[in-house]
Amino acid sequence: MVINLITFASLLHKQASVRSSHEVILTELEKYFIVNLIDYQDINKLSPDDFSVIFVATGGVERLVIQHFEQLPRPAILLADGMQNSLAAALEISSWLRSRGMKSEILHGELPEIIKRIIVLHSNFMAQRSLFGMRIGVIGAPSNWLIASNVDYLLSKRRWGVEYVDIPLEHIYEYYEQTTDDEVGEACASLAGKALACREATPEDMIKAMRLYRAIKKVVEEENLSAITLSCFRLIEQTGTTGCLALALLNDEGIIAGCEGDLQSIFTMLAVKVLTGKPSFMANPSLINARTNEIVLAHCTVGIAQTEKFIIRNHFETESGIGIQGIMPTGDVTIVKCGSESLDEYYLATGTLTENTNYINMCRTQVRIKLNTPADYFLKSPLGNHHIMLHGNYEKVLDEFLQANTCKRVE
Known part of the structure; x- marks a missing residue:
């Protein structure tokens, strides 16, 4: 050094x-x-x-x-x-x-x-x-319900050195159509063999999802991307599948991948990986108990390497494609979110993952977390919907880094 x-x-x-x-x-x-x-x-x-x-x-x-x-x-x-x-x-x-x-x-x-x-x-x-110099691919556009998750591309580049790159979904459709069922058959069988169970999804669903993964990966390689955020709901109309499996596999390969075109969350995931070397889980806070300081985080995709076991499901909202129900290890976790259009605010907390829940009316991967700080942040001053979870206590490391870059911590 x-x-x-x-x-x-x-x-x-x-x-x-x-x-x-x-x-x-x-x-x-x-x-x-x-x-x-x-x-x-x-x-x-x-x-x-x-x-x-x-x-x-x-x-x-x-x-x-x-x-x-x-x-x-x-x-x-x-x-x-x-x-x-x-x-x-x-x-x-x-x-x-x-x-x-x-x-x-x-x-x-x-x-x-x-x-x-x-x-x-x-x-x-x-x-x-x-x-500095990393490229985040924005494939499609942010979901229209993410009204508080925008990022100013120029300000983020000035502050962090990262570049957001807009990529039309048509590029994905083109490679998706070029990928044959035979090309992905072996990969589908291999993944299914590692799963604890396969529930609603069919073999045809698996093939479509794996073809989509191959298509997205080609674009990642062509554009030299370090991370992507995917307009996953818009994909369904054209491909008949969701991006949940693709995002899970890309995260396992070290390509940071997030859902719904969320610009703030994908930057957070990328910063977490660069600083700690750890992958992370992007999720919706789906239940909050301000009395016990417990939250339930849920989403339909998670890097399989972050799980102890996983079940192949379908996507919760659309009941189509492939979703991943990951069974996550209990223990210390860190919750973080970078917010604002210039990415100069952040939320940071630690807690304990106490159980994997299985509510029928939530996204597939669900974890209950007992926070070490008040959970009423989520009800009084949240930085948007999605938040990022990683295993281990990295509060000091992340706080030090974000403070050094003159970011404001939101409590």
Whole structure:
């Protein structure tokens, strides 16, 4: 792991003595990282992919730093060990940067804690850089009932570096028609053999759903997509099947896939995967008990790899195609949702998945979760309908990342 220390030292301070003045902290950093001391005059030689920290080596550098405001890494991480009046300068610089809307943090104190903090900040930086340039395919258009789930493509690209790409459903129909039943027969048999049971769905339904999966995957490969959100209800008229199976299989392959053209939820799923390495479950909050702080999340698709067992069903609302009823492992979970048109708000909570429910009037995969925080958020200030669940407690990691990107947490 490489860290670049952009070194600001007073002109009255000899550059050769920077090392000797800060020997303790630099020696400690070099035990864990490859450390490059970069003179502030060479700041332009660093690329956006270089993890950089502003090393305040002496006092009296406040003006030097603000003169290079446009070139400073964002967020601004200031390292000051207190020697040579460095902490005093860092405090002044941090205040000035924050008054200009730049996220800023000072690394100072016990060396082991500084090391731990740098590791966290580096992880956030790498996640942010991983998102940069990723393409999210919007296949079809958002469902017309998602009136609060829009995203401004330009603002999201500026903030996160991701690009939303509109793809007509006609591309999917074309590849769907080109895919024959024989091409998918073996894959259908293999999947059915792994299922705990097959209920309402027929072999013909399975073949259609697998053909649709192959068609969508071709578009993903052609367009170099990292994620897709699918206008699944519009597909049914043309293909006679739903996208639930396709989305489940794509998620298992590491291609983040969500339903109903929900632009905010698919970004959330992508950010979760980049930051934690974990797949996630996009679902409707279908029951909420504000007294016990319990919710039931439900949807007709889930990555099969996230389940302990699964049952092949049909799609709940339309009673057609293939739906997946996943039996999920109990234990710690995290619920998250990025919202607003510029993706600068978020909800985040942890809880325990206590049981897999089986209500006949809900989507196929259903889980009951006991939240560690009040469930009345969903009734008083929800960020739309769909929310994202992943196994494990990742509250600190996700909160750190979203806060670092100046997002507002909604309680």
